[in-house]
Amino acid sequence: MKILVLGSGAREHAIVIALLAETQEHEHEHEHEHEHEHEIIVAPGNAGIAAEPGVTVAALDPNSPEDVTNFANEQSIELVVIGPEAPLVAGVADALRTHGIPVFGPGKAAAALEGSKTFAKRVMEAAGVPTGRATRAATAEDVDRALDEFGPPYVVKADGLAAGKGVLVTSDRDAAQAHAHTWLAHGDVLFEEFLDGQEVSLFFVSDGHTVLPLSPAQDYKRLADGDEGPNTGGMGAYSPLPWLDDEFESEDAFVNEVLVSIALPTIRQLARVGTPFIGLLYCGLILTQNGVRVIEFNARFGDPETQVVLPRLETPLSGLLYAAATGTLAGHPVPVFSNDSAVTVVLASENYPETPVTGRELTGLAEASAVSGVHIAHAATAVQDARLITTGGRVLSVVATGAGFAEARHRAYEALALIGLDGGQYRTDIAARVDESLAAASSSPSLAEAEGPAPIAGWRHVYSGKVRDLYVPADVVAAGGASALRARGVGDALAVARAVLVVASDRVSAFDYVLEPGIPSKGELLTTLSRWWFEQLEGFANHVLSNDRDVDSIADVPPVPGDVAGRSMVVKSLDMYPIECVVRGYLSGSGWVEYQASQSVCGVRLPAGLRDGDKLPVPIYTPAFKAELGEHDENITYERTIELVGAEVAAQLRGLSLGIYARAAEIAEAKGVILADTKFEFGADRETGEITLADEVLTSDSSRFWEAAAYDSGDRTASFDKQIVRNWLAANWNKQGTPPALPPEIVEQTAARYRELIERLTGSPAA
DSSP states (O other): OEEEEEEOSHHHHHHHHHHHHHHHHHHHHSTTOOTTOOEEEEEEOOHHHHTSTTEEEOOOOTTOHHHHHHHHHHTTOSEEEEOSHHHHHTTHHHHHHHTTOOEESOOHHHHHHHHOHHHHHHHHHHHTOOBOOEEEEOSHHHHHHHHHHHOSSEEEEESSOOTTOSEEEESOHHHHHHHHHHHHTTSOEEEEOOOOSEEEEEEEEEESSOEEEOOOBEEOOEEEGGGEEEEOSOSEEEEOOTTHHHHSSSHHHHHHHHIIIIIHHHHHHHHHTTOOOEEEEEEEEEEETTEEEEEEEESSOOTTTHHHHGGGBOSOHHHHHHHHHTTOGGGSOOOOBOSOEEEEEEEEOTTTTSSOOOSOBOBOHHHHHTSTTEEEEESSEEEETTEEEEOSSEEEEEEEEESSHHHHHHHHHHHHTTOBOTTOBOOSOTTHHHHHHHHHHHSOOOTTTOOOSSOOTTEEEEEEOSSEEEEEEGGGTTSTTHHHHHHHOHHHHHHHOSOEEEEEOSOEEETTEEESSOOTTHHHHHHHHHHHHHHHTTTSOBOEEESSSOOTTSTTOOOOOHHHHTTEEEEOOOEEEEEEEEEEEEOOHHHHHHHHHHSEETTEEOOTTOOTTOEEEEEEEOOEEOOSTTSOOEEOOHHHHHHHHOHHHHHHHHHHHHHHHHHHHHHHHHTTEEEEEEEEEEEEOTTTOOEEEESOOSOTTTEEEEEHHHHHTTOTTOBSSTHHHHHHHHHHOOSSSSOOOOOHHHHHHHHHHHHHHHHHHHSSOOO
16 A cells, blocks of 8 residues: 655654554565555655655655645555644645545544644533533633632643643642743633543544544653653653553453543534544543543544554554545454553653754664664654754654563663763653552562562462462472472462462452552451352362361361461362453443443443343353463453363353353342352363362452342442442542552441351351
8 A cells, every 4th residue: 555644753653663564564474475565655754764664755744735635646645644733733634535535634623623622622512521621711811710710730721732732730820820821822721620640541543433442551741750840742651551450340441431431422523513533533531530531632643652552553554544544444343452561761852841952963773773672763853964863852762562561661771771862861760650560460479589478387478469379388399499490480389289278368459559458357258258159069160179277188288277267278279271251141340331332242242222230131251361460361252262272161161151150140149149240260170181160259359249129229230349449449549659548437348248248148147
């Protein structure tokens, strides 16, 4: 395909790299077939783009509708991709469409979604999209009234395009007033309600009717580490966002919620008023205690987020953009992303974001690009007298991918250290949050380094998760060859152990944090429930060797001390399948969000007209890929489970999961409790090969249990779990820093719900 990309920044370079990767992948698969190669022209481009093999740069004004259209016709361009916002607001896309040239980018009227903050607010209001209060100021008097109305912290935005520099958030009234007066010279100014919480960037591809999501990212707008210094166009970003898994059940659930509540209503509203949005809808979001809110819309790929989203995109980018440009997105599959972590760090010139010092030489880029997993997206570079020099504020983006954020960050900063630029500046904390939060869980520490709770006689601690601890018999690491085993780590210890002691703790987690204090007796309560369920599920093989401290009958297994017996189980060490087997009998949570967008859940088609909390016609099986200990799971299709474990095992896992759910749901229903959904894990018995039920089963942490009487009376999702904790935390913490301690009444209410479920199901008093 012959493609024209308009723009000159790192975003456009990232787009070009993604398009070139399609050709490279195709050549790798079909060494001598070139019919799918792209011919790429970039206008005006930069030095880095010009150096890409097979790419041509053109001296063309990207903001001139006439020049761009004439050039596209002369060159027989098949697709135009508009990178920056200025050509969109100038009407370049309209001119191209008038001449029948497919273009990815909205027309001038729809691009006002970015070009005018006031227009965007009107669209959101008409579409019912959640956002903050706002008022427009056109005069100095309007500014003073708005400052009085909103109070600190003040959020002041230029109404039109400002290259990422028109926003100021400050508690200083004088600074807010000065910023407003500066931008009044260019047009109106918008004052907005201050919203507090984590920010997320999420892209949606639209053909004016159909909308498909990309993967979310988080960027860093402040100049300096610790979010200090002035606002910039963006100093770095990372993708994916693993912390969304806990807050929204999964990243997919978050994406679907935004699709249903924000992206689709916005696109449909623009279509209703005759301004269809064809291109990339950038949703700048904030996760407040009252839910997801829109901070801003942009009408094009974001920079620097594009630099971390596109390297993870496995779906060919050209096909996605062409389908949007030609109105055929409805027939295009949902984009697929790799499990890699991606990090980008921006290198900026001295004195950025004020008047940057330019014309300085850049060195070491070849060495930096040679670092494994690294490429460089140029933003403001040129070649002068055979030297690579800077031409603007944000000079380039160092992009690194890796198997985890620790690896990706290490690669990015290793590459940055090789680049020379006098006065150059960059942040050192990009993606540090996810690096630090995942490092302890995703790395497999050696047994010699593993730290954990107090020792248990005869057992060796090998792993601590958020809410449980694992032990193996001490002689596993004391026998011959122990030093080699210690070096290999936790996975090896579990693999050779003849038994594993699973000890449930009283820890409680929410929003990816372990909270203080724990829930008294939680470990014992949930272990009691799990034991009871294993007893009810006779006929389904499970991994339990002993439900109590009496393990004398198990050969060569140490006894379990009385102080942990009530909250522990001795279980077989299985060869675990990498599948989390989720069964849903009711439409709720992420399933409800996905259903609203697609009338399906994890690819399983459902009838029209269902409501939140409705019972499904039949229970459905929706598997997930089970990540390593401490990492995050990924929703997958049944077909993907066949690829992972084979058709025979996949069918058995599905059949066992549905069968266990049916038995458990019937038992719960007889006790006045609804089992809305649950998840199971299975492994193969190492002696017999039998597929065996593992881990905890049907507890309040792994299942949704609802009060049947409340459900019938209209309170459809009253649950027996830690939702009380989540609700309190959402209302009393902005998700910055350390979470506050849970108050005694919240702790007791949560414990009471755990106890009530046990008593309802078992008919016996809980501990």
